[in-house]
Structures are given as C-alpha cells and as structure tokens.
Amino acid sequence: MSQKKADQGTNLLYKLIGEARGYDDVIVMGRGDPDFDTPPHIVAAAKEAMIHHHADYTPPAGLPALREAIAERVKRVNNIDVDPATEVVVTNGGQEALFLMVLATVGPGDEMIVPEPNYNTYADSLDFAGATKIEVQTWPQEDFRADPALVRAAVTDRTRALLLVSPNNPCASVISPGDMRAMLDIAIERDLMILSDEIYDLFVYDDFVHTSPASLPGGKERTLTLNALSKSYSMTGWRLGWITGPADLMARVTELKAAATGGASVISQYAGIAALTGPQEPVEMMAAAYQRRRRLVLDALDEMGMKYGLPQGGQFVFADIAFTGLDSAEVAQRMLTEQHVLAYPGSAFSKDRKDYLRMTFLQPEDKLIEGLERMKVAMQGIVADGS
Amino acid sequence: MSSATKAFMLNWHIANRALNTPLPPQTARHRADFSADEIAGPLDERIIAAASEAMEAGQTHYVDVPGIGPLREALADYLNGACGSAFGSGNIIVTAGVQEARFLTIQKIGEMFDSIGVPEVAHPGVQKALGVRRRNVVSLPADGARGYLPTIDGIAAAVTDGCRLLYLESPSRLSGAAYSADEVAAISQIVNEHEAAVIWDQGLSVWIDGAYNSLTAHESTPTRVAALSDGWPGMGLSSWFLGAIAAPEEWMPSMQSQKQIMAICTATATQFAALEAGQIYNESHAERLAQLARQREGLLQAAAAANLEVVAGGALNIIALRAGASGEAALDKLRESGADGGDFGAPDTIRLTVSNSTATALG
Numbered sequence: 063m064s065q066k067k068a069d070q071g072t073n074l075l076y077k078l079i080g081e082a083r084g085y086d087d088v089i090v091m092g093r094g095d096p097d098f099d100t101p102p103h104i105v106a107a108a109k110e111a112m113i114h115h116h117a118d119y120t121p122p123a124g125l126p127a128l129r130e131a132i133a134e135r136v137k138r139v140n141n142i143d144v145d146p147a148t149e150v151v152v153t154n155g156g157q158e159a160l161f162l163m164v165l166a167t168v169g170p171g172d173e174m175i176v177p178e179p180n181y182n183t184y185a186d187s188l189d190f191a192g193a194t195k196i197e198v199q200t201w202p203q204e205d206f207r208a209d210p211a212l213v214r215a216a217v218t219d220r221t222r223a224l225l226l227v228s229p230n231n232p233c234a235s236v237i238s239p240g241d242m243r244a245m246l247d248i249a250i251e252r253d254l255m256i257l258s259d260e261i262y263d264l265f266v267y268d269d270f271v272h273t274s275p276a277s278l279p280g281g282k283e284r285t286l287t288l289n290a291l292s293k294s295y296s297m298t299g300w301r302l303g304w305i306t307g308p309a310d311l312m313a314r315v316t317e318l319k320a321a322a323t324g325g326a327s328v329i330s331q332y333a334g335i336a337a338l339t340g341p342q343e344p345v346e347m348m349a350a351a352y353q354r355r356r357r358l359v360l361d362a363l364d365e366m367g368m369k370y371g372l373p374q375g376g377q378f379v380f381a382d383i384a385f386t387g388l389d390s391a392e393v394a395q396r397m398l399t400e401q402h403v404l405a406y407p408g409s410a411f412s413k414d415r416k417d418y419l420r421m422t423f424l425q426p427e428d429k430l431i432e433g434l435e436r437m438k439v440a441m442q443g444i445v446a447d448g449s
Numbered sequence: 450m451s452s453a454t455k456a457f458m459l460n461w462h463i464a465n466r467a468l469n470t471p472l473p474p475q476t477a478r479h480r481a482d483f484s485a486d487e488i489a490g491p492l493d494e495r496i497i498a499a500a501s502e503a504m505e506a507g508q509t510h511y512v513d514v515p516g517i518g519p520l521r522e523a524l525a526d527y528l529n530g531a532c533g534s535a536f537g538s539g540n541i542i543v544t545a546g547v548q549e550a551r552f553l554t555i556q557k558i559g560e561m562f563d564s565i566g567v568p569e570v571a572h573p574g575v576q577k578a579l580g581v582r583r584r585n586v587v588s589l590p591a592d593g594a595r596g597y598l599p600t601i602d603g604i605a606a607a608v609t610d611g612c613r614l615l616y617l618e619s620p621s622r623l624s625g626a627a628y629s630a631d632e633v634a635a636i637s638q639i640v641n642e643h644e645a646a647v648i649w650d651q652g653l654s655v656w657i658d659g660a661y662n663s664l665t666a667h668e669s670t671p672t673r674v675a676a677l678s679d680g681w682p683g684m685g686l687s688s689w690f691l692g693a694i695a696a697p698e699e700w701m702p703s704m705q706s707q708k709q710i711m712a713i714c715t716a717t718a719t720q721f722a723a724l725e726a727g728q729i730y731n732e733s734h735a736e737r738l739a740q741l742a743r744q745r746e747g748l749l750q751a752a753a754a755a756n757l758e759v760v761a762g763g764a765l766n767i768i769a770l771r772a773g774a775s776g777e778a779a780l781d782k783l784r785e786s787g788a789d790g791g792d793f794g795a796p797d798t799i800r801l802t803v804s805n806s807t808a809t810a811l812g
Binding site: 108223 | 713
C-alpha cells in the first residue's frame with residue numbers, strides 16, 4: 063500500500079500553527095480566526111436550542127428556518143433572489159461549501175480558472191476532484207486586480223468553471239462592478255459556471271464595492287455562491303456556512319452534502335438563525351475595528367518599507383518580502399521561532415508567491431502593535447544576516 | 450439559459466446512482482418516523498451545562514483539525530473499554546457525524562488501494578461516499594440468514610482475488626447482526642495472510658447486549674483496521690453530528706489533511722457536549738439497554754402477530770423485518786415509517802427503530 067502525499071501548503075500552515083501553540087506569548091497574525099468571541103445573543107440562542115431543539119431532525123440541506131434566514135440575508139446583502147426550499151444548502155462552514163462547490167462543477171480532466179494567489183484549499187479540492195487549476199496571476203502593483211482579459215485568454219475547451227473570490231483571500235482585492243460584469247460576460251460567452259466565494263462580503267473598505275455575480279442579469283443560473291458565518295459573526299468554531307444557486311444544481315449539491323457529512327449540527331444551525339435574524343450591531347462593530355486595524359498595519363508596513371497590494375476588503379494584507387532574499391516559508395519560520403509572531407508564508411497559497419507573507423489583522427490593537435514591532439525586529443535580523 | 454456545461458454536469462450527477470442513494474435520517478423526522486438509528490432521548494442537564502460553560506468561556510473558535518485533545522482521549526478510552534482495542538488519542542479523528550467518518554475513510558484509505566470490497570447490503574451512506582469519487586468496488590455477498598452480514602467465504606474470495614481493502618459493518622446497519630468471535634478471528638486471519646486492510650464500522654456495537662467482538666481487538670490486526678463510531682449513541686446528541694475514526698497512525702495524516710480541506714474541524718460546542726456525554730455515559734447505559742430489550746421483545750411479538758419475519762439481528766436499537774409467508778400487506782404498511790431496506794441493498798426488508806411506540810406502526 064502507498065500513502066498519497068498530503069497537500070504541502072495546508073500541511074505547512076498546520077505545522078506553523080502547531081509550533082505557535084507552544085509559545086505562551088505568541089501573537090497570531092496568521093490564521094483567519096477573528097479574535098472576537100461570538101456575540102452573546104448568538105450563544106444564548108444556542109443554549110436555548112440545547113434545551114428545546116437538541117433532537118430536531120436536520121435534513122442534509124439544513125433547517126428550513128435557517129434556509130429562510132439565509133435567503134433573506136442574500137437578498138438584503140447580495141441582492142440575490144433564492145428560494146429557501148430549493149436554492150439554499152447549509153454546510154459545515156465555508157470550507158465544506160468550497161469543497162462541495164468544486165465537486166458539483168468539475169471532475170477529472172476539467173479545468174477551473176483561478177485568479178492567483180488564492181486560498182490554498184481550492185487547489186486541494188480541485189486535486190481531490192481530479193480537475194486542473196488554471197492560474198491567472200494578479201500583482202500587488204495593480205492591487206491584485208483579476209484582469210478579465212487574462213481570464214478570457216485562459217479559457218480552453220476543457221474549462222468548465224471560473225472561481226472568483228471577492229474580497230480575496232489572501233490578497234484582499236475586491237472585484238469592481240465593471241470587472242465582475244466582464245467576468246460574467248466571459249462566463250456566458252464561453253459557457254462557464256461561476257463559483258463565487260463571498261465570505262468576506264461584509265468587510266469592504268474605503269469606497270470599494272462588493273458585487274455578487276449572481277445578482278447581475280444572466281448571473282444567477284450559472285453561479286454557485288458561498289458564504290459563512292465564521293468571519294462575519296466571529297463563529298469559526300460553529301462550522302456553519304451555505305451555498306446558494308439555481309435549483310437544479312443545488313439538488314446535486316444537496317446529494318454531495320449528504321454524501322460528505324450528512325448534515326450540520328442542530329445547535330450551530332439555531333445559533334445561525336439567531337446570528338442572521340438578530341441584532342447586526344456586533345458585525346458593524348467588528349467591521350469598524352478591522353478598518354482601524356487595517357490602517358494600523360498598513361502604516362507599520364509603510365514604515366518598514368514593505369510593498370503590498372492595498373487591502374480593499376477582507377481581513378488580510380499580502381505583503382512583498384522579496385527584500386529579505388529568503389523564501390517566505392523560511393521568513394515565517396524565523397518570525398515564529400525568533401519573535402513568536404505567526405504570519406502565513408505566501409508559498410502556502412501559491413507556488414509562485416514565495417516572496418510574500420499573509421498577515422491578518424485579527425488581534426486587538428495593542429497586540430497588533432506589539433506583533434508588528436516584533437515583526438520589524440525579525441525583518442531587521444533577517445536582512446542583517448543576509449547582508 | 451441553455452448551458453451545455455451545466456447540462457453536462459447535471460447529467461453526470463443524475464446518472465450517478467450511488468451518489469443519489471437516499472440516506473435514512475439521523476434522527477426521527479416526526480413522532481411516527483422509525484427510520485433513524487435511534488430514538489433521541491432527553492439531553493442530560495450536565496451536557497447542556499458543559500457545552501454552555503465552554504461557549505461562555507470563549508470556546509467558539511476553530512479547534513484542532515482532529516478534535517480537542519480531551520475528547521480524543523475520551524474516545525480512545527471509550528473504544529478501548531468497549532471493544533478491547535488499544536488506541537491512543539493520536540489514533541482518533543473527531544468527525545462531523547459518522548457519515549463524515551465513512552467518507553474520509555472510504556476516500557482516503559481507499560486511495561491506498563486499487564479496489565474496495567463493500568457488502569452487498571450496507572448503510573446507504575457507503576454507496577453515497579463511493580459515488581462522490583468512484584473507486585473499483587468489489588461486492589461482498591450477503592447472507593440473508595445471518596442478518597445480511599457478508600459471508601466469511603465471500604470475504605476470503607474477494608481478498609484472494611486481489612481486493613485488499615474491505616469495508617465491513619458489525620453490527621450490520623440494517624439488521625443489527627454482529628459477527629461472532631470465531632468469525633472475527635477468521636476475518637483477522639484473512640486480512641493478515643493477504644496484508645489487507647479493513648474499514649470496520651462498529652457504530653452500533655454499543656447496542657449489543659453482551660460481549661461485542663471487534664476486529665480492532667485482534668492483536669494481529671491493529672495496524673490494518675480503521676474503526677468508525679458514532680459518538681456515545683443514546684445520549685441525545687444524534688442531531689449534533691458527532692462521530693469518530695480510530696485508525697493506525699500512518700493512516701492519520703491523509704485523513705486529517707482531508708478533514709481540514711472539507712471542514713477544518715468539527716463544531717466546537719458539539720465536541721464539548723460530547724466530552725461531558727462520555728463522562729456520564731456509563732451511568733445510564735445499562736438501563737437504556739434493559740429498556741430497549743423490553744421494547745424489542747414487544748416488537749417481536751407484534752411482528753409475529755403480523756406474519757412478519759424478523760431478520761437475524763443483535764443490536765437492540767433496531768429491528769429488520771421481511772414479509773414472511775403472508776405479511777406483504779403488513780410490510781407495505783411499514784414503508785412510510787421505517788427505513789427502506791432497498792436503500793441498503795435488501796429491497797424486501799424494512800428497518801425500524803426500537804422504541805415504546807414502534808409497536809403502533811406494526812399494529
């Protein structure tokens with residue numbers, strides 16, 4: 063028997079997370095896990111559900127009440143009309159949604175166009191499906207804009223789908239309304255499905271605007287849209303997300319969901335109902351905090367003379383560390399070992415991004431300031447060693 | 450919209466019979482539904498308190514991919530105590546229900562082998578997991594007189610013919626029948642002789658009244674067996690989706706990596722609830738078994754009165770019925786309220802959850 067080699071990017075991140083756990087004073091600027099706890103009214107709803115609904119039957123597609131709340135949310139926030147009975151599937155977080163979307167749209171020999179860099183798990187899921195990732199590169203000098211002309215040029219006869227992550231992870235770019243329309247036009251012209259990952263849609267900065275391709279004319283029938291409560295409501299541990307899309311494709315997504323995990327925890331689902339239908343002030347508070355922290359991080363990077371693409375949304379900065387002369391995995395390792403600061407190496411997201419680090423701003427401001435100070439010391443040490 | 454791409458995708462999925470196999474529900478859909486593995490009981494206040502305390506203490510974030518450490522330790526202890534195995538916490542992955550455990554093992558352990566032997570009659574979740582990404586499947590013939598367990602001869606033939614990975618249920622998810630000590634020893638011998646491996650679903654073993662014979666307990670096989678379990682059945686957590694895989698350490702990295710890829714981790718509150726459930730499990734399990742035994746006895750009498758044939762079983766939580774000589778009408782009546790054996794591979798059989806009110810469905 064032979065063991066298939068597990069994914070290197072994912073394992074690299076988990077190796078770093080494991081080491082970070084061993085430092086009492088570690089400052090985590092790597093994992094996309096908000097420092098805020100889940101808002102109390104959501105926790106209270108979960109406790110209530112434990113008493114009254116602990117044994118409720120949960121169909122693979124999710125509790126009807128949660129699907130209705132999701133349908134209302136995607137109408138309100140994303141301007142997408144969906145039928146909660148047939149066009150919504152609840153998932154174990156955005157991660158499962160991502161996996162199922164990929165399995166629903168591509169198979170062995172198919173191609174999916176993916177603007178790069180991108181969240182590492184998409185490559186893993188495509189690999190699982192036997193499909194090929196066709197990379198379209200983006201660059202910091204253009205704030206990591208995904209260029210529709212490059213996407214169009216990458217389409218082949220084997221291309222089945224186009225992945226759009228906006229705001230993007232790890233580079234925090236937001237696809238403009240005009241570019242989104244152009245992407246959809248390409249999809250229509252070349253008969254592609256669109257996979258739209260909108261998990262950071264509530265965190266868009268300055269004057270940038272989030273656009274859902276499914277909200278555009280001609281978009282809904284060929285788009286699967288992913289979202290989750292993890293980032294927006296600080297509910298990463300609850301594992302609750304969803305996919306919306308046209309009923310015929312969603313029927314297939316439901317079967318895949320049943321095959322992979324069967325259902326989502328009933329308690330998480332009741333918590334999700336409370337999150338979506340309850341007070342939204344906690345989300346606004348978190349968004350305001352991220353806006354402040356983003357400025358703080360960018361100022362520190364400017365002071366260090368580091369280049370980056372302007373984070374237009376999301377919870378990250380993807381910064382160029384080519385000046386260190388080292389591979390990002392080595393830089394991340396040294397930052398962790400020497401200064402107990404965890405950032406993610408760009409090489410975990412794309413083989414071509416060994417010169418980048420992904421940093422989150424998911425720490426309280428005082429910790430973030432200290433983390434950036436330590437990072438500065440680490441960088442100075444790395445540069446001094448290389449000179 | 451007319452989309453050839455979409456039509457292609459849909460046709461592939463619609464033609465995929467394995468993927469489209471219906472699953473029985475995790476818990477009853479309504480009061481007259483007896484198609485689930487168990488009737489969910491009340492939730493102990495201590496479980497509610499433990500989960501609440503964890504959430505209020507900020508346990509609302511990601512946790513380790515394979516599960517929180519104390520729960521993995523508790524699951525290892527529980528399996529070792531109940532099944533005579535020797536797993537450590539490093540051998541455990543906490544999963545989002547037993548279906549995720551099926552999926553991870555079938556897909557990732559399956560990658561290491563050219564084919565997988567699957568019982569002719571098994572939980573429909575097995576076919577569903579296989580349908581996501583097809584593998585070479587060898588059907589293991591079932592013995593209707595032995596509760597649809599695959600025959601030892603059939604297992605031996607499949608392995609001798611080159612199939613080196615087996616998926617086996619004991620107890621059967623349809624009938625509750627479990628392999629005897631001699632049969633388990635025979636399977637162990639076959640597996641070792643041919644350097645084969647086994648995914649062993651022992652999720653219903655807790656419902657066996659008396660000694661349970663687990664393949665994981667055989668000294669010669671621990672490096673060749675991955676065991677699947679539900680997390681403390683009967684404790685009211687079936688809608689929380691908690692399962693576990695116990696497997697040799699060398700098999701863990703690829704399954705952990707896949708777990709990360711498809712879910713990151715299992716819901717944190719569920720894990721803390723399960724941890725408490727494990728601690729109080731033994732307080733009431735014997736009483737639960739005794740109650741089920743009484744209820745099952747009543748069901749056996751009702752089945753006989755309705756001219757239904759009881760399939761050989763063993764686990765007390767379920768009962769599988771066939772029409773018998775003149776019980777066609779009675780069996781048809783049960784199709785709405787029981788799990789359809791056709792979805793398991795035995796079309797003439799209905800499975801019912803054992804409970805106080807199941808006899809009503811038979812009457």
